[in-house]
Amino acid sequence: MNATAAPEKRRWTAPYAEAAIDAVVRVPGSKSMTARALVLAALASGPSVIRRPLIARDTLLMVEGLRALGVGVDTGDDDRWTVEPGALKGGTAVDCGLAGTVMRFLPPVAALADGPVAFDGDPHARERPNDGVIKALRDLGVEVEDGGRLALPFTVEAAGAVKGGELAVDASKTSQLVSALLMAAPRFEQGLDLRHVGDRPVPSRPYLDMVVQMLRQAGAEVDDTEPDRWRVAPGELQGREWVIEPDLQNAAPFLLAAVATGGRVTVEGWPVETAQAGDRIRDVITRLGSRVEWSRGGLTVAGSPSLIPTELDLADASELTPALAALFGVDGGPFTIRGVAHIRGHETDRVSALVTELRKLGADVDEFEDGLRVNRGGRAPGTWATYADHRMAHAGAVAGLVVPGLVLDDVACVSKTWPDFAEAWERAVHGDRPEGNGA
Template identity: 75%
Template sequence: MTGTAAPKQRRWTPPYAERELDAVVRVPGSKSMTARALVLASLATTPSTIRRPLYSRDTLLMVDGLRSLGAEIDTSDDDLWTVNPAPLHGGTDVDCGLAGTVMRFLPPVAALASGPVAFDGDPHARKRPNDGVIKALRDLGVEVDDGGRAALPFTVRATGGVKGGELAVDASKTSQLVSALLMAAPRFENGLDLRHIGDRPVPSRPYLDMVVQMLRQAGAEVDDSEGNRWKVAPGELSGREWVIEPDLQNAAPFLCAAVVVGGHLTVEDWPTETTQAGDKIRDILVEMGSRVEWTRGGLTVVGSPSTLSVDLDLADASELTPSLAALFGVSRGTSSIRGVAHIRGHETDRIAALVRELTKLGAEVVEYDDGLKVTARATRPMTWETYADHRMAHAGAITGLVTPDFSVSDVACTSKTWPDFASVWEQAILGHGNAGGAGA
């Protein structure tokens, strides 16, 4: 990983599986936990350390954004970052890249600074909706200049503080809106009494459990006893050691690979208790007929290529959609995913992209507003387009396991959350033993 610039595209021929798997994989740290730890550490009153953080484009963009606002963050040790908080200042620019966490988590932080903070990102990022954060800040009395776009680029004209108090938002498009506001809320003069008032539920609810848990670990007083309401008292956040779990979303394509071709695949250090939404993959693969076992080294999937059809509601674990849709595209039977309308606003319109690529692959696909239904057919050679989306690249790797003359248009986009994804995938599929190791 060389920095935070958009990576140069790289066409990739993922390995075709010649045999069942027998591999142990170590996945890098959770992006969601790393991003939240960085923000909370930067808003704290004393220093923090972050152990086993994710080293990727998204998290380095978060680091650079927080540094530009005043925090001192040392990332020279890949396995242990240190954060020394400092007074927040404006008069700076934040590059969001294609990171939803940066474009949503940092504007409320920037609102606490003294002076304007300009936000922009990759071309694809300008298409990602950010109206929720912009409207929320305005409702809190913060001036935001966005040229009427409700998206990047925009400037937060901070004046050194936010009064806070009662706020109603529609967070039905993304849980990141709630997470963003809650993390900054202890620094608001009156804290925050936040209500979700949308017609649809907040998606990806486990992420809200994660942010509430981490806020409490940092010393914040949070009341989430009432549905769709979060009350955060004003107060100081304390520095601490944050230990980051493996990223279970990044583990999903590897577990799906074991189902596609059979064999054993172990993900090291899978947490026995977690707020990560990706943990749901365990139950889904069991429902599809595979065996999932806890081992001393982690979590092992004993794959069953004769998969069973399933109908899934992934509203709380939507990041699993691309990998599972790809699994459906090369498996027997018909399976469906619903409840994920919000992923149309992710790095790309993931539903439309999956429908397009799986249809090219040869599958029969029905598109819904909030998901898709996939019936596998014989696969055919193709180039799988990634749309600058790391999860689409993961899906392409899965379909390539059983498709000759297959390529992925760009694997470099996986640097967003795992720069070494392609090499670890190749080692897991083609070799035996450990895949990942240092630097993953």
């Protein structure tokens, strides 16, 4: 099977936890770090090595997109990818699949190519907003042909260079817009003086900390001392070795499994210091009344299934919303998640999807423009729809721990960030220990 193709749907009965879970889990590399490392390596002046990369549909789509632009990426060794930058070429096409990182990170890179670059993706991807990137490129003087859609499919009519300079954007829908522009900025003739001018703050701020940190590690000069302003000087990015951390967003459902069942789950290799937004889960779990400790070669959660009702603002860690909402939806209440209006534009409208699926379980749920509140949980068996969204599949797995026989209509969508998620989940629930490198 082509690892970058949309996977065939697969129904899956989520494992029911008949006892408290006791598991040690090894999760694959961070999608966010892998994607950024690939882009920075492609724009560098020399070769780079990426150690322990995430091998999943999103990152392989990024690899193929960079190859289409003339970048050499050797993925022959699963634990060590090498990137050989080259002159960026046009007259090519990029398949974005359903990856927001590809549809947003690669157009500014493509603008540096020597000819047109066409972008398209899965049907769901055509519904994802991309007006920010398209408008930003036009404001930088790059012609983009999109038929008036401000979304996929579109073509970047690259002319070999981007002048850069001052640019104002509204990044209130996604922080990926800022990340995309900052990574390409050192290659702009005048660098970039980027301002966010939206009425709402940029969501998921930890991702911006990550991209600034990684740019500096690659030798870029970045000034982010002023709120909502990033100044990147023109200059060369250096090839280097990137070591990818475990993906803490993918790890979160496993830690929540300990909470849901009153068990213990350890995620191996959890970084003591990290810019990943998923690290927020440690604070959330503590607020819910469970214990978090460093032990057993990683981060361990000793779960208390009696949750403390709480209200969470997850604006900076919105990827945690689906799994947490599922945990809340099968427990008591009230539990509230706010600050996540922007996830309506993710792989699906996650707020609406979560409310729909939780109500099918019998939960009493209120929907807000920027989140939801679970007033009372429900545990009615049935089918959980995943909407071609890996996070919705993770949520269904969490709910299935306490809802016997819950069937996910499609678990194959997890290939986006962890093709082996279902198998790893089954091992954790049934008490088996991981084998191999888990990547």
